[in-house]
Amino acid sequence: DTGVSQNPRHKITKRGQNVTFRCDPISEHNRLYWYRQTLGQGPEFLTYFQNEAQLEKSRLLSDRFSAERPKGSFSTLEIQRTEQGDSAMYLCASSSQPADTQYFGPGTRLTVL
Amino acid sequence: KQEVTQIPAALSVPEGENLVLNCSFTDSAIYNLQWFRQDPGKGLTSLLLIQSSQREQTSGRLNASLDKSSGRSTLYIAASQPGDSATYLCAVTPPAGTASKLTFGTGTRLQVTL
Numbered sequence: 001d002t003g004v005s006q007n008p009r010h011k012i013t014k015r016g017q018n019v020t021f022r023c024d025p026i027s028e029h030n031r032l033y034w035y036r037q038t039l040g041q042g043p044e045f046l047t048y049f050q051n052e053a054q055l056e057k058s059r060l061l062s063d064r065f066s067a068e069r070p071k072g073s074f075s076t077l078e079i080q081r082t083e084q085g086d087s088a089m090y091l092c093a094s095s096s097q098p099a100d101t102q103y104f105g106p107g108t109r110l111t112v113l
Numbered sequence: 114k115q116e117v118t119q120i121p122a123a124l125s126v127p128e129g130e131n132l133v134l135n136c137s138f139t140d141s142a143i144y145n146l147q148w149f150r151q152d153p154g155k156g157l158t159s160l161l162l163i164q165s166s167q168r169e170q171t172s173g174r175l176n177a178s179l180d181k182s183s184g185r186s187t188l189y190i191a192a193s194q195p196g197d198s199a200t201y202l203c204a205v206t207p208p209a210g211t212a213s214k215l216t217f218g219t220g221t222r223l224q225v226t227l
Binding site: 033093103 | 144149220
């Protein structure tokens with residue numbers, strides 16, 4: 001299957017711990033997006049990569065959050081010193097020019113205790 | 114700042130009924146509009162994408178329309194089935210040349226009953 005994959009699917013952590021999520025996009029897609037979704041809300045944009053360049057970051061992405069996409073392939077999203085408010089579903093999507101249909105992965109559900 | 118609203122927030126219909134979901138957006142300067150389906154606890158599945166120059170798109174029992182000037186889109190589902198039960202989200206992208214980040218509505222939770 002060549003869809004977007006995300007790991008882990010679920011993560012439970014204690015407040016103050018660091019967590020890292022991984023996203024593997026569809027192989028030929030050069031654009032990769034991270035979104036965050038809380039219960040009952042639509043996803044909110046966090047950050048966007050074109051190849052390995054991080055081109056935009058939302059104000060939602062505090063300095064505790066960092067994302068990378070080395071070599072323009074998979075991406076990681078790290079949250080340092082987690083807080084209970086970080087509990088959410090973290091979604092990754094990828095797309096290719098020029099169609100720009102975004103294809104989403106299954107998400108990583110983070111619970112901060 | 115673009116804002117996307119979806120009405121109704123929840124909808125319950127008997128199997129076989131035709132239904133319409135509504136989406137409105139405040140800034141008509143969009144590149145395209147997408148409709149997604151989300152099952153509980155799962156990721157998003159793209160249903161239809163309408164380019165800003167288009168008026169509608171169809172896929173099977175689904176038909177999406179776009180009226181960019183009035184900032185509205187509708188998703189029409191014909192002959193609804195219990196398997197259509199899910200949350201439906203619409204999302205818009207800003208004009209070409211800017212980051213293609215999606216701005217989502219809060220969704221319509223659809224339940225189709227037997």
